[in-house]
Amino acid sequence: xxxxxxxxxxxxxxxxxxxxxxxxxxxxxxxxxxxxxxxxxxxxxxxxxxxxxxxxxxxxxxxxxxxxxxxxxxxxxxxxxxxxxxxxxxxxxxxxxxxxxxxxxxxxxxx
Numbered sequence: 001x002x003x004x005x006x007x008x009x010x011x012x013x014x015x016x017x018x019x020x021x022x023x024x025x026x027x028x029x030x031x032x033x034x035x036x037x038x039x040x041x042x043x044x045x046x047x048x049x050x051x052x053x054x055x056x057x058x059x060x061x062x063x064x065x066x067x068x069x070x071x072x073x074x075x076x077x078x079x080x081x082x083x084x085x086x087x088x089x090x091x092x093x094x095x096x097x098x099x100x101x102x103x104x105x106x107x108x109x110x111x
Contacts, residue, residue: 001034009035013042061085 001009011017012025029036058066083092 001038005035006038009038010042013039013046 008017008021008025012022012029015022017025025035025039029039057063082088083095
């Protein structure tokens, strides 16, 4: 088994392949015991990692965003609410600064 096949087995075990690739790997797995063993290895590795990690609840804002995307919830924030989130403040500052420069340029041009 080459390195590319090992990488594909890991991606399959992690659920990272698209539907077509996953179906292909499922078919190949049935015919190739070495591939099946590699996939089982990665599944065991992930299971042991998950067993060693304490589950934590995400902050409510993050959980609401995830659930809103998954379930297309009508309660998700509008664009302004998203823009005002703390992680978007640098973008908000840049937008305000750009508007101030634009207004100043227009005023200078008109006066």
